[in-house]
Every structure is written in C-alpha cells, then in structure tokens.
Amino acid sequence: MRRTFPLVIAFIMGFVMMIQYFIPHPISQKFYKIMVQQWLIIISIFFYVFAWRSFGLYHINKIKRRKEGWWASVVAFVGVFFMLLAGFGDRIPGFGNFIVKYFNFDDLYNYMFAPLQATMFSLLAFFIASAAFRAFKARTLEATLLLVTATIVMLGRVPLGASLWKGLPEVVEWILMYPNMAAQRGIMIGVGLGMIATSLKIILGIERSYLGGD
Amino acid sequence: MGFWDRFLKIDRRWIFLVVWIAVVIPLIKPLGLPTHITPPVQKLYDFIDDLQGEEKAVLLSFDFDPSTMPELLPMGVAIIRHCFAKKIPIIVYGGLYPQGVGMAKMAIDMAKTDFPDIVYGRDYVFLGYVPGVSLVILSIGESIQGTFGNDYFGNRLDTLPLTMSVDNYEKIGIVVDLSGSSIPAAWINYAYQRYGCRIGCGTTAVSAAQYYPYLQTGQFVGMLGGLKGAAEYEELLERNGIPTGRREATIGMDAQSVVHLLIILLIILGNIGFFYVRRRERRV
Amino acid sequence: MHISTNPWVWIAAILTLAIYSFLYKDNPFYKFAEHLFMGLGIGYGAVILWYNSIIPRLWNPLAHGTSPSRFYLLIPVALGLLALSIFSRRYSWLIKYPLAFYMGAVTGFSVPVSFEAYIFEQAQGTILKHSMFSNPWLGISNIIMFIGVITTITYFYFSKHHKGLLGKSARVGIVYIMLAFGASFGYTVMARISLLIGRMQFLLHDWLGIIK
Numbered sequence: 279m280r281r282t283f284p285l286v287i288a289f290i291m292g293f294v295m296m297i298q299y300f301i302p303h304p305i306s307q308k309f310y311k312i313m314v315q316q317w318l319i320i321i322s323i324f325f326y327v328f329a330w331r332s333f334g335l336y337h338i339n340k341i342k343r344r345k346e347g348w349w350a351s352v353v354a355f356v357g358v359f360f361m362l363l364a365g366f367g368d369r370i371p372g373f374g375n376f377i378v379k380y381f382n383f384d385d386l387y388n389y390m391f392a393p394l395q396a397t398m399f400s401l402l403a404f405f406i407a408s409a410a411f412r413a414f415k416a417r418t419l420e421a422t423l424l425l426v427t428a429t430i431v432m433l434g435r436v437p438l439g440a441s442l443w444k445g446l447p448e449v450v451e452w453i454l455m456y457p458n459m460a461a462q463r464g465i466m467i468g469v470g471l472g473m474i475a476t477s478l479k480i481i482l483g484i485e486r487s488y489l490g491g492d
Numbered sequence: 493m494g495f496w497d498r499f500l501k502i503d504r505r506w507i508f509l510v511v512w513i514a515v516v517i518p519l520i521k522p523l524g525l526p527t528h529i530t531p532p533v534q535k536l537y538d539f540i541d542d543l544q545g546e547e548k549a550v551l552l553s554f555d556f557d558p559s560t561m562p563e564l565l566p567m568g569v570a571i572i573r574h575c576f577a578k579k580i581p582i583i584v585y586g587g588l589y590p591q592g593v594g595m596a597k598m599a600i601d602m603a604k605t606d607f608p609d610i611v612y613g614r615d616y617v618f619l620g621y622v623p624g625v626s627l628v629i630l631s632i633g634e635s636i637q638g639t640f641g642n643d644y645f646g647n648r649l650d651t652l653p654l655t656m657s658v659d660n661y662e663k664i665g666i667v668v669d670l671s672g673s674s675i676p677a678a679w680i681n682y683a684y685q686r687y688g689c690r691i692g693c694g695t696t697a698v699s700a701a702q703y704y705p706y707l708q709t710g711q712f713v714g715m716l717g718g719l720k721g722a723a724e725y726e727e728l729l730e731r732n733g734i735p736t737g738r739r740e741a742t743i744g745m746d747a748q749s750v751v752h753l754l755i756i757l758l759i760i761l762g763n764i765g766f767f768y769v770r771r772r773e774r775r776v
Numbered sequence: 777m778h779i780s781t782n783p784w785v786w787i788a789a790i791l792t793l794a795i796y797s798f799l800y801k802d803n804p805f806y807k808f809a810e811h812l813f814m815g816l817g818i819g820y821g822a823v824i825l826w827y828n829s830i831i832p833r834l835w836n837p838l839a840h841g842t843s844p845s846r847f848y849l850l851i852p853v854a855l856g857l858l859a860l861s862i863f864s865r866r867y868s869w870l871i872k873y874p875l876a877f878y879m880g881a882v883t884g885f886s887v888p889v890s891f892e893a894y895i896f897e898q899a900q901g902t903i904l905k906h907s908m909f910s911n912p913w914l915g916i917s918n919i920i921m922f923i924g925v926i927t928t929i930t931y932f933y934f935s936k937h938h939k940g941l942l943g944k945s946a947r948v949g950i951v952y953i954m955l956a957f958g959a960s961f962g963y964t965v966m967a968r969i970s971l972l973i974g975r976m977q978f979l980l981h982d983w984l985g986i987i988k
Contacts, residue, residue, distance in 0.1 A: 280869045280872065283873075284872040284873055284875070284876035285876065287873065287876040287877050287880060288876040288877070288879055288880030289880065290880065291876075291877055291880030291881040291884060292880040292881065292883050292884035293884065294884065295880075295881045295882075295884030295885040296884040296885065296887050296888060298884075298885070299686075299885060299888040299889075300888070311634050311638075312848075313881060314627050314630045314631050314634065314885075315631045315634055315635070315638050315639060316833075316849060316852065317851070317852040317855075318624060318627045318852075318878060318881055318882070319622060319623065319624045319627050319628070319631065319639075319829075319833065320833060320834060320849065320852040320853060320856055321852050321855050321856045321859075321874050321877065321878050322623040322624045322627065322878065323623055323825065323829050323830060323833070323834070323856060324856030324857065324859040324860070324874070325623070325856075325859055325874075325878075326623070326821070326822075326825055327859055327860060327862065328859070328862065329818070329821075330818065330822070331862060331863065333814070333818050347807060350807045350808065350810070350811040351811065353808055353811040353812050353815065354811040354812070354814045354815035354818075355815060356812070356815060357811070357812045357813070357814065357815020357816040357817075357818075357819060358815040358816075358818050358819040358822075359815075359819070360815075360816070360819065361815070361816050361818075361819025361820050361822075361823065362819045362822065362823065364819075364823075365819070365820075365822075365823030365826070365827075366823065366826075383823065384594070384597065385784050386816065386820075387594040387816075387820060388594065388598060388784070388788075389784035389785065389787055389788040390787060390788065390791060390812070390816055391558065391591075391594070391813065391816040391817060391820055392558035392561060392594060392595075392598075393558070393788040393789075393791055393792050393975075393978065394558075394791050394792075394795065394809055394810075394812065394813035394816070395557060395558040395559050395561075395591075395813060395817070396558045396559060396561045396562065396971065396974060396975055397791070397792045397795040397796065397975050398559070398795055398810070398813065399559040399560070399971050400562075400968075400971040400972040400974065400975045401795070401796070401798065401799065402968040402971065403511065403515075403751075403968040403969050403971055403972035404507070404508040404511055404512075404799055404972070405968075406755075406964070406965055406968045406969075407507055407508070407510075407511045407751075407754070407755055407758060408504040408507045408508070410755050410758045410759050410762070410965070411507055411758040411759070411761065411762045412500070412504075412762060414759050414762065414763075415762065415763055415766045416763055420950060420951075420954045421954075423951065423954040423955065423958065424954045424955075424957050424958040424961065425759065425763075425958065426958065427954070427955050427957075427958025427959055427961075427962065428958040428959070428961040428962040428965070429756055429759070429962070430958075430962070431958065431959045431961075431962030431963060432752045432755065432756060432962040432965055432966065433752065433753075433756065435697075435718075435720050435752075435962065435963070435966055436525075436720065436745060436748050436749040436752050436966075437523075437525030437526060437527055437528065437745050437746070437749055438523075438525060438749035438750075438752070438753065439749075440525075440526070440528045441525055441526075447528045447530065451530055451531065452917065453955065453959060454701060454704055454959055455704060455707075455708065455917075456917045456918075456920050456921045456924070457920060457921070457924055457952050457955045457956070458701055458704060458955055458956045458959040458960075459704040459705050459707075459708055459921060459924075460920070460921045460922075460923070460924025460925045460928060460952055460956075461924055461928045461949075461952040461953045461955065461956035461957075462701065462702045462704060462705050462956055463705040463708075463898050463901070463902065463924075463925050463928070464924070464925050464926075464927075464928025464929045464931075464932065464949070464952070464953075465702075465928065465932070465953075465956075466702070466705055466894055466898060467894060467895060467898055467899075467925075467929060468929065468932045469894070470890055470891075470893070470894025470895055470898075471894075471895070473886070473890055473894070474887055474890050474891065474894075474895075476883075477883035477884075477886055477887050477890070478883075478887065480879055480880070480883045481880060481883055481884060481887075488875060488879055489872045489875060489876065490871075490872070505799065505800065508799050511972070512976075515969070515972055515973055515976050516976055516980070519973070519976055519977065519980055519987050520980070520986060520987055559971075560971070561974060562970050562971050562973060562974020562975070562977075563967065563970045563971070563974075586824075586828070590820065590821040590824040590825060591817070591820065591821070593824050593828070594820070620824065620827065620828030620829075621824050621825070621828045621829065622828065622829050622833065623825065623829060626882060626885075626886065627882070630885070640828075640832065641832035641833060641836065641837075642831075642832045642836075644828065646827075677893070680893050681886070681889040681890060681892075681893045682889060684893075685889045685892045685893050685897075686889055696967045696970075697963040697964065697966040697967035697970065698960075698963060698964050698967040700963050701956065701959045701960045701963050702960065705898055705901065708901050708921075709897045709898065709900065709901035711893065711897060717963070718963065718966050718967055718970060719966070719967075719970035719973070720966070740974075740977060743977065743987075744970065744973040744974065744977060747969075747973045747976070748966065748969055748970065748973060751969045751972075751973075752965070752966070752969070755965055755969075
C-alpha cells in the first residue's frame, strides 16, 4: 500500500497519458480533457500546502528556539498577515473600506513586494562586476576564447558597440545564430534525451525519489 | 606589496561604488545612442503586426516575477501598446506563476493610459492564475473558458465578447511568452508541438542565448532578448507612430553601454594584474 | 527635481535602500526587508490562488453548478486532500497517492512532445538542406553550424574515452561550447546590469524626479 500501489498508479497514469497522445478517438480526447482541465489542475492546487508548511515550520522553529535573528521570522509572519489582510480584509464588516483604502492589495504588491524582489536580484549586478574583476581570468586557451566571445557580445549588444563599428551587431548576431546556436542545440538534444529518460524512469518506477522515504 | 597586488586585493565596495556611478551618470545625462534592430525582434514585430484584421488574438503570458521586471515588463507594455494601437485583440494572461499576475496588471495599467478608447472585454481580457504550468498550457488548447472560468476580476468568460469568440489556440494568432526561466520551452512543447500554435518569446538576457535553436527551426517566430530586445521593440513602435510612453528600456540602454565598457575594463585590468603577478612570482 | 509625495513610493524607496544597505555590510535593515519580502510573497500567492483558482475552479462549480456530473470533481478533491496528510507523522505516507497520480500523468504526456520539440525538430533544423546554400556565406555558416552540433554532442558522449576521432571531435566541440558559454556570459552580465538600471530608474525618476 505504501510503496507498490503508488508506483502502480504512476505507471498507469504515465502509460495512459503517453499513448493517449496518439489516439484521436473521442473517448481518448474526452479523458485527456478531463484529466488536463480538471483533475490534475485541482490536485495541483492542494500542493501549495507544501510551500506554506515549509515556510511555516522553518520560521516557527526559529522563533520557538530563539535562534539568532528570530525577530526577522516574526517580520515574515507580519508580511503574510498584511498581505492576507489586504486580500481578504475588504470582507470584514466595518473595516472593509479602511482596508481597501490603506491596505490595498495592488499597492502592497506594486510598492512593497515588487520593489523588494526586484532590488534583491539587482544586487547581482554589483557582484558580477566584482567577480569580473577578481575571478574571470584567461588562464587557458578555452577561458580566453570564452572571455573574448563574451567581450564581443557585451559590446555588440549595446548601442555603443554599433557606434564604435557598424558591423559589430551583425558579427554578434552571426555568433549567436551559428556557433552559439550549434552548441546550444547539442546541449539541448542531450538535455532532452535526459529528460525523456528520467520521465520513463519515473513512469516505470525506477526513479522513486519524488515519493520520498517510507 | 606592489601596486598590482594591492589593486587586485581592493575592497569590493569600491567596485560597487564605481558600478553605481557608471549606472547613474548616463541616466542623468543620456548619451542618446541610437538603437539597432535585430532580425529576431523584427520578425516578432512583423508577425504581430500582420495579425491586424485577422480576427485572431494575441495571448501575452506574463511568466515572470518582479526579479526580472526591469527587463521583461517593458516588453509586455510595448506589446500591449502595439496590440491596442493596431486593434489586435489581446488576452493578457497573468501567467503560470502567481507573481506574474501583478506584473501583468502593472503592464496593462501602464499601457492603457495612451489608449482611452479601448474597451475591456472587447479589445482585451485579463486572465488570472491557475496552477499546473504544463497542464494550463494544454488546457488552453481545449478551452480557455474551461481552464479559467472567470477573468481576473471575476467576470464569467462566457459573457465577454473576446473570450466568447476566442476559446482555444485555433483563434489565437500567437502566444508571446515573457519569461526568465525555461517556460518558453514548455509553451513550445505543449502549445506549438501539440496544437500548432505559433510562439514568440520575450526573455531575459540570461536565457536568450540558449533559445537560438528554437529561432532557427521556426519553433519561435521571433524573440526579444533582455533590455536590448525591449528597447528595440520600443524603437519599432516609435518608428511606426505608435505611442510608446516613457520608453524605459531605451532610456536604460545608455547606462547599459557605459557599464558594459566598465566591466570589460575590469576584466582587462584584472587579467593584466593576474599575469603581472604570476610572471613576477615565476621569476622569483 | 520633483520628489514624490506619494507615501507608497517613499515606502518602496526606503525598502529599496534597505536592501542596498547589504552592499556595505549585512545589517538588521536588510534582514527586515528580506524577511518582509518572504512573507509578502507567501501571502500574495495564497490570495491569488484563492480568487483565481479555488473559487472559480472548485467552489463555484461545486456550490453553484447545476450539472450532476460536477460531483465527479470530488474525486480529484479527495486525492488533493490526501496532500494535507503531510501534517500528520502517522499518515504522511498517504501523500504518495496524489504525488504518484500527478507525476505519472505529467511525465506521461511530456514524453511524446519532448521527443518532438527537443529531438526531431532540432535534428530537422540541423540537417543541411538545399535552401541553406542560397549564397556561399550562408552555406559556410550552415556547415559551421552542422559541424558544431555534431561535435558538441560527441563531447557529451562519455561512454567511451575521448581518443582518436572521437577525441578530436570532442576538442572541436569544446571550442563551440566555449563560444556558446562566452555568449551566455556576455548576456548574463547584460541581464544583471539591466536589473540594477531598472531600480536606479525607479529611485531617480519615480522617487526623486531627477530624470525624465
């Protein structure tokens, strides 16, 4: 019940959905439509509890054990509370208008969540500049080739490159469209074969890590 | 310790400061460098443009979150403006991630200010989030109404003129996917390969290089790569007399040029220092 | 200079500067902003899921629908509810059923389309056709492309030692891979800088009104 039956379910569903692709019969198409439009989407809604559980357990544990920086976990829960208040608070009798006016859902997203996330990732610009100075060394022929190509692409992909030499954007486009594309295609074919192999391993029950332990 | 030794060990915060200055100064004092249009962007623009009068809609999917907003949001705004100007029906889809919904809403609010005569429900519809990624892409191929039920605002899709006439990929001229991850490949796998729907892509510069095989096979109609791609699309709108608003991507390209020069200089200086120190150590 | 009077813009600017304070060194302002972001993200996802997915896909059909076949939806609901067993140590093994159902189905329909998208179409694009030689430079470029695809694939073939012809082919493949990685690196630098430019535009235009 715990190990074999789920693997049998995975095999049946995998096999059926795979061959369904080749069967145009109305029953096959109806089955596909029900699975894809209804059943699987509804099941995936419930999988969100995994993310919420992970988040909750980690921060509750940090607060309970008073680990260093536990106060920040309180801030995280405050953030959740404010967003839920903004999303559902308009239904609270007597406070609905206040919530809509001062805890507007769109404003919380536009002026708090979006700037925070955008700024966090913009920190990478500074780190890549620092890394460019410290780590990107032309130690070998291959590294030199990589750095020269990167330099050409960096220059050619900005208006300054075209101002320095009119033909530079075309050179960059050629590099991207031919040698780069060739290598990316080779990698893509390898990755594609790997993905198909992994999918078949999941269907056949050889790969079971997604089910966790017993 | 010689000059190069000290230089190579410089506190990285000085480098941060130099990068910050290199970004801020061109924003305050623009260089006004012209934008060069590349074939992948031109192809996407032309394909969307040719949909005018075809009674097929554009499905614009915002599959990104605010972490890639500076690159991808200007693309979304530009494409929405293009569709509004040419009266091409557009379904703005909040995307396969929940955070994309906010991005899509932001783009619509930014784009529609210059088009007071567009009507919600007839010229555009805004769809919210449904979990499932590949399932949603497949499900749209069967029925948009069956997939979403309501639009983002809670209106039933079978009451809106646009979604009453456009219910699956047969009536969608192109899906343009804006994403910083591998989601464009998922649209190709499921929407193009299974349903034959044409796909266009707006992607971050990080992912742009790896999507060229799809361009060559024609699986992608065209591609906007990074801030430069967004700037090129804005330029095409400008050249064709379509209101572009503030042209955020184009404004950023001058700063991009200066910082790229700075990064190249840092790489060169770092390598000079590295080889100088190594040669000196070998002599010793 | 037209400093914004919108309090929300000021909140966004202060949070932006709190994150940037990390560049000097890690500090409580950065930690505050970082954890606030985490919490807001979780809350936002929950609200969107409720209004855009749970209400129209589950609640409305079951509570307000009229078709008797709508009760078949209770089967995936029951499977989905098994996911909640993760909160119980004793019954958490029940989660394997919805996971197996979902993963089996998703991997099943991904296999045929992956073959088409990643293998057949890419192989088709690699095969040298007459139209690829419409002019000499295009012909040379496509031959370069063809050689590149073959040699890159041979580089990733690790079942045999890279000796002899395979070794030479792999060496050529490395050159193509380095060109591709160089292009990717150049693009990656561009991407990261773009993110910073976006934030600076917000601070200088939306907040301080220094730039137009």
